Amino acid sequence: MKLTLHIWRQADANSSGAFRTYELNDVSEHMSFLEMLDVLNEKLITDGEEPVSFDHDCREGICGACSMMINGQAHGPDRKTTTCQLHMRKFKSGDHIWIEPWRANAFPVIRDLVVDRTAFDRIMQAGGFVSVNTGNAPDANANMIPKQNADLAFDAATCIGCGACVAACKNASAMLFVSAKVSQYALLPQGQPEKKQRVQKMLAQMDQEGFGGCTNTNECEAACPAGISVDNIARLNREFVSAVLTSAD
């Protein structure tokens, strides 16, 4: 198929960027979206131009590296699908495709489609862990965990940290990301001792990084390639209220 691509090009964090237009003629419908960009890059290199930079690694939808707005949608038109798992059969010959980086103050552009997502790491550092040192663990079956809770915790834990939720949100809120981690631990006995500090510290860090607040538009859930549910945000809110009400300090 034939495609017209409008791609955001930006030399570095300090430069201003702009869309540039490229034509591609032999795109196979079996290609993944990133393979289509590989083909474009191969062509650019042959023509002596600099290829488009984009983050990617596993190309299996699990590492969370790939990250682009495709026609205004985070990871493109396919639900529950990362850009690397999106296939060109979702497009048709003659289509124009607009490709941009994630847009959020907390995710500054580094180059072209590559953004800096270390803010997510810092939110995790604030409380996204259980304080257990290596070698201190009791037998794994010492705690029985009802299957239902284990399954819900697992569902929350499958967040891939790509940032699509932030990119899709008009407030650039990281609430879905934070709530997924808070929920995972809230649902497990291992997460109980630190639950009050965890939710407060992670939210404080989220604010400090410049992410916006949540106004329940649910765009995050629609954009999430891992299918993280907004129920987690409701759980986070309950955790937060109970932490604030019962905290002595």
Add this chain to the structure above:
Amino acid sequence: MSLPSSKIPNGPIAEKWTRHKNDLKLVAPNNKRKYDILVVGTGLAGASAAASLAELGYNVKAFCFQDSARRAHSIAAQGGINAAKNYPNDGDSVWRLFYDTVKGGDYRAREANVHRLAEVSANIIDQCVAQGVPFARDYGGLLANRTFGGAQVSRTFYARGQTGQQLLLGAYSALMRQVNKGKVKLYSRREMIDLVQVDGAARGIIVRNLTNGKLERYSGHAVLLCTGGYGNVYYLSTNAMGCNVTAAWRCYKRGAYFANPCYTQIHPTCIPVSGDYQSKLTLMSESLRNDGRVWVPKRDDDRRRPQEIPDNERDYYLERRYPAFGNMVPRDVASRAAKERCDAGFGIGETGRAVYLDFGRAIQEQGKAAIEAKYGNLFHMYRKITDENPYEVPMKIYPAVHYTMGGLWVDYNLQSTIPGLYVLGEANFSDHGANRLGASALMQGLADGYFVAPYTVGDHLASTKLEKVDTDHGAFGEIENEAQAKIDRLLSIQGSRSVDSFHRELGIAMWDYCGMARNADGLREAIEKIQKIRWEFWENVRVTGSGGQLNQELEKAGRVADFLEFGELLAKDALAREESCGGHFREEHQTAENEAKRDDDNFCHVAAWEYKEDAEPVRHQEQLVFENVKLTQRSYK
């Protein structure tokens, strides 16, 4: 230099590790903060080591080339992690896990290392659960298990088809906790490009800051290489795009020996190759063989759709050839069996290079919901990629490069031939012999990082006099200049071919001659081809952009340049090993039934290669001694 001692402790196998721990020197708690440790890589091995060392009090710096430590390739592991817990009460034990792993590795691993791995396996599961890793559970709330290849017990713990993700996020969370405490400093988007030694010991690294292109120096008292495997020397593999041999290769060129590079694992169940533009191959987890049955049509000209071929006209060739293990034979055996059927003309699909993996019977017996609960995300992924629904039509699969058992040589302490340079996880060679059993890489990565290196690194620090070295030491300047010169050279060639085109060409040569079956003529041809490709690369590659920016072409060029040297060593190792064992199948050495034929008299050893500038590398041998397991022809019949 001859090969240093493997430092395997004396005594009965079950007591070696305990005794050894008692003999290791300790660093006093208040002295630990005087030591800086550089951990390169934040996969299961690196993240677990960095966090555990920081908990002990050392100052740790952790590096990875991705934008976040959480994205290391371990994240993609699907099926599960082994541990000798015997929760199902089906007769498992440390001994059995040890035995299965030694046998699965076709008797080419060190007994003592494997036994230690089996011993600590149970602690790993405890540790992960304590961190909040949500493993699969049964209705009673207890942990669930599944079966993996090469075993007749259920000892594999899993988190749906995303076990690697959950384990890595657990280790990552432990790492983040230490960052928060100030004990670990994280350096993401950094690529290690060389090792710095002072007085013969590893004392620092040179990294390229991938965001701004600057070279940076870091000094420390020990360096831990946890940089993963080299499967991408084949270009197409199930590995993530960034997986590379660079850090290990540069250390090799600085004096670390490279062991058994020819031991590569071809995984039997991957989505087949479909087009030239293809950038990677996707694994369909081995766990699928618990319920999926592998078959091809009995007639080689059968063009009917799979649903139309009745059961008695299907050849379930694994069940036919290996009745005891059936679809659960180890990977090397299953891969070769698929190749054998396809070579004989029974392959299916457009290219004839695929076989069916069929869930029809499992869905009939257990219901669709049960299958979905076990493998939902894998089925979803398969459908995304192929546009076919595996709940209705059997999957099409074919073997693909997946894992590398070879790696830098290490002794029992995981120390390489360079003092102070430790190698953990897939980057070392130590535990899987010539073939790794499924669900054992995650186990090994975490064993090395949580339970081995934290003890053994301390021994080195406590027993070696290490002068204070900082980054203005002359050794850093020298190595940095060399690194810069290499980058400048890559940028100055300005030829006409892209980096990827060379990588692809190398990959084809590797797959054709050093893949599932190898022979002497082919390997010699491969060596010649690789040399030619390498020569052209340095004449004709085009690396766009500059060195002072985020430049993904330059990153790839450095990695491909190293693969082009490494590939040749892999082929040489395969040529020198005149036997078949595990994943290394030499056509000249097979039994009448086409199974791998080992030569224990002449090759029951580890081959460790020493780099020589402008000369052929030297092949050293570490004899493998089996005191507990009897060497036999591996049989899964």
